[in-house]
Amino acid sequence: MLRSFRAIAAASAALLLATACNSASNSSGSSGDPGKGATVRGVTDDSIKVGGIVSMTTASGYSKKDTDLGAKARYDRANAEGGINGRKIDYIGAEDDGQDPGKNLAAARKLVQQEKVFAVSPMSSVTFSGADFLEQQKVPTFGWGTIPQFCSNPHIYGFNGCLVPMPGGTITQSWPEGLAHVLGGAKGKSVAILANDNDAGKFGIRTYQQGFAAAGFKVAYAKASVPATSTPNDWSAYTKEILRSNGGKAPDAVVSVMQTPYNIGLFTALKRSGFKGLLTDPTDYDPGLLAKKTTAQALDGVHVLLSFEPFESDSAQMQQFKEDIKKAAGKDVPLNMHMLTGYMSADFFLAIAEKAGKDLTVESFQKAASTYSDTGTMVGDRALPKGQKEAFGCGALVQLKNGKYEVSSPFKCYEPIPFK
């Protein structure tokens, strides 16, 4: 055994030595500098290669796969309009990361090292372990900024800003202000906020408690107490507490910071126990939910927060969006927010690439991005670098009424408050 150990030790030493020499001679040149030489990764004279990362298949049954369709729709239109500065977008589709951190990183590596894309857009998942790699490889990346990595990396952009409030940053007020609009003012109105019993839920409670209070509401109840791993099938424990939280009476509004299955259960239980106040949540804007009687009934009357222009709006760009989606899908498909996520991620990338001009490199792209701003898009007024620190701060509320969504508080941008 001793002999074998010695042999292994000797072999290891030799290997390490070789590694040392090699990495010493390589590390300077190989650390993925895309601007090296005359070629730019993924950019040719007439095309720009772009890929995406999207959670499509997951064990939890939650999928964002229409993000891919949304992005494709936007790129198709760009190409139909002649491309960006003469270059067509070569969108190779989105990799499925299955909400698995390992696969997320592998997908990022594949796009950069194997497919050699210029940019990743859209990236929409609940995990973003590929962020550090993409940043290190200087890959412009656009996606849904619900993950902190969208708030700290120079090459990574959220399509509607960075949605994770950072201490010292700001909190967007579109939800409290929109709700105040619906209720005819916040003064004297009380809200109960409920979230999942985990770190994220606690964080949500912390931010919204501050946001609603700042908007003038009385926060009667704010707890992160709903088990996070699977939906409770009995809500009476929570509804009872909520219904007595406002000094023994029910609060004026119940704010749920949870996912759809939770909201369905909570709202159904609240209604059954006679709650007549306002219900609101940030996730249930999905026309697919209207197709089923149970969900349509459970969510009837609920005000849903969106951070983009509602599909019900009749603006020109919304018309354009619907047309593009229809063309890309080849048929009429029910719209959902994932399509918009993909669409607007692509849109943001295209807008900056356009600004970067004919000489497209990562450097020129970053330079164009650093001063980018526009107004009146479907996600409101976009501005960088502000958008890498805070959300664009725009939002609308829609109410589900009789099987249809109706705008209850129109799409508008609000002044954020400092996050303490």
Added chain:
Amino acid sequence: MADLLGFVLSGLVSGALYALLATGLVLSYSASGLFNFAHGATAYLCALGFYELHSGFGWPAIPTALLLVFVIAPGLGWALDRLMFRKLARVGETAQIVATIGLLVALPALGLWVVELLEEAGASVKPAENQFGLPGVGPSPAESWQLMDGVGIDSDQLITWVATAVVAVGLWILMRHTPLGLRLRASVDNRSLVELRGISADRLSSLAWMLSSGLAGLAGVLATPLLGLSSHDFTLFLFVSATAAVLGRFMSIPLAFAGGLGLGVLQNLVAGYASFADDITGFRTAVPFLILFAGLLILTRRQRTAGTAAVDAPPIDYLAGKSWAHKWGPWAVAAVLLALAFYTVTTPFWSGILAQGLAISLVFISFTVVTGLGAMVSLAQATFVTGAAMVAGLLMSHGWPFIGAALVGTCVAAVLGALVALPALRLGGRSLALATLALAFLADQVLFQMGWLRNGDTGWEIPRPVFGPVDLTDDRAMGVAMVVLVVAAVAAVSALRDSPSGRAMLAVRSAPAAAMASGVSVVRTKLMLFTLSAGLAGFGGVMYASYQTRITATDFTAMTGLIWLAVVVAAGVRRPQFAVVAGLVFAVMPPLMSDYVTESAHLPVILFGLAGLALANDPDGYAAAASVRRHRRKAAASSPAPDGGARPADPAPTATDAALQLRGVRAGYDGAPVLTGVDLAVRPGEILALLGPNGAGKSTTCKVAAGLLSAQGGTVYVAGHDATRHGAVRRARAGVVLAPEGRGIFPSLTIEENLALHLPDKAAREAVYARFPRLAERRKVTAGSLSGGEQQMLALAPLLQDPPKVLIADEPSLGLAPRVVDEVFQLLTELRDAGTALLLVEEKAAEILGVADTVAYLSQGKVTWCGPRSEVQADRLTEAYLGIAGAKGSEGPDSEGPDSEGAGSEGPGPEGAGSEEQEAGSAGVNGAVPRPAQPGDAPTPTAADTGDADNGTDTSTGTGTDPSAPSTEVARP
């Protein structure tokens, strides 16, 4: 008060689902002895099926539900039983646990894949994602009624209650009042005894699996409106209901059922009144797992087997005696080639993938330590990985150097491992696995929710280290460094295995009691294994995190740990190299699949899951499968008389009048021959006493004769017909009954039920009671509470009513008081008088000589003397007992190889008694005086006149029961 009532009522809804799932778990556990981790996946599949058929194809709800619950789900259970569980029942517990974990992953992916394929084919299926508030069997949306203020129920809840109540009543009737239920309960009690009674346990197992799957299907259909289509939720639901199964100790269906209901209520009450724990993030989420963990600790206290797999046959060491180069050469070459590849052939992408695979290999090697060396299934490895990486990240954010942070992280993981191990150590097998799983969930939901450790969703950055000129930010350098680390880890684990402490570990693994007796501290050894393994996993975690340069609390969840285990064990958990193979396959296969086979993300998942299926055939994993098979073939080929070709060349006609005859029977347990050519014949109305020292092969002879163990050579005749290839069930049906060592009764059935299994006719049972008033008095008492003598009476009494053709009794007097022994022998004599041929194995030679007609001495796997009782001489007896007769001059147990695989697939694996014999058998005494065996002379005929006038109900086949003059025929050794 209304609150409380409300909590209880609505708690009963989830309670009902828990009860259904727990009942299914208990049923399947009792059928095959394995805890079905995939039970929730079955429920999920049915929910998915219900949704697609009902909402997608527009089939009506109730017929669809009935179709699923009564046809499709049982069909799935049946298929899985045939394909997998039946075989798994015979391999080690680790393989069982892992195979069902594999299914847990594979089944939902399979369902989704089918939906995907159907969609591509243009069928009107609906997408299975993002589905909430699905319609159930009842009206959609559900009707709801307000019972009183704050207490309401809806139609879905009502349907769940009613369906569950119907199932409860139905199950109760089935189990308590039908012959089928009686058999099922008997097979729960003692599977092999059921086979000995001529009831096919395999068929019962199929039935139990069908029932179990049907219950899962029902739970799935009922839970559709509650859980939606999330396989993850279904699996979590199952883990919670495992608590109820634990309550029922995996044995009692009523207890499990009640436990499930209670669990739902308890969970609701805790959720309602847990405001004291508001400050602990994740406490409410963790409640079910707290209950599971506490339940395991409290309820499994009785067995103190300290975490061993029940019987885990050691693997074949196909490399034993090979040179170092032979053992390690190919691996060393592979490692060097891999290291070279990083700088020559692999593209940056593949370099990264390989480095990732190697990093995960380090984690996987930790399974080799805890599961391979220690035979303990740990489902908490992901916790150690996350814990170590988080701590390392936390320290690095405070400016610690990489090495220091990695070391502290590793130590923290080791401490976590010790903490997990301490309470878990006294649990065994599946309880240990479940306890570690519960702790892993607790860590996910409470420990890793702590803000200071978790740092939100950002996690901690773990930059790759740079040591002087070695800069690991380059993937290739990282890869080579990982090769070196992995080689070191493999070498270290191999060295540990071969070291004295490694041998202690292996000793603890195979026989904790024996290890303890030899001065090895079982607890310390197991604790050390767990700690080492956790530390290794932690170190691997830090390296993996540094590969991805960041760790967040959600990177490796408890569920990840489940998948890892399935991947590692599928490759092979006995040697660290196999873990490396597993790691590389785990990293390399998905991109390869997506490049060359299909874009579908489901297929790799299905394949990883189904790798567990292969464990049913190759319990030591695919990496070793080829070598093991080759080795077995070689061993079989080198064995002196290969299987099948060993029929005795003796042209002498078989003794057609013998009720049972063994000719040249050779048998043994994997790798160790016990019987080396046994010749015996018992005639109707004759008692043949088989004597011999400990380890001579007496019990093995009994097993071969009864068909529990198949012979590797030679022939077994039952009533003159070749029955060598018949299993226990067919033998029993042919009238060959074995009363096994110990008591041949079902301890948890009542006396009445024990009798009913053998004597379905009530009149016959009454006759037994008339003959044994002591049994009659206590007919409703469970047999386990009888005294030893009464139990033996109970085992033999029904035979008197319906005398079998052949009774093989293995030490019927064991542990009985002398007075009771006389009674037992009296019974046996009665049986002989009724025409039964008796083969009695005894150690108490003095008593048995009083009843035996013929006596045979068994020594070192051979019959060395056989003759009438009258010729038995005291010195011959002594020699037989000392194991010296015939030792010289006969070959004795030689280097006969183990059986090739496939044979022996009917009977259960080697059991404790057998292995004891193996060891004792090889310790025979040499140099004894040869004592040639003599052909038996006909002894005086015994009275066999009572004939079979009063037992015409005999249903067994075979040649008549004419009690011709008993004689003994023994071939010369």
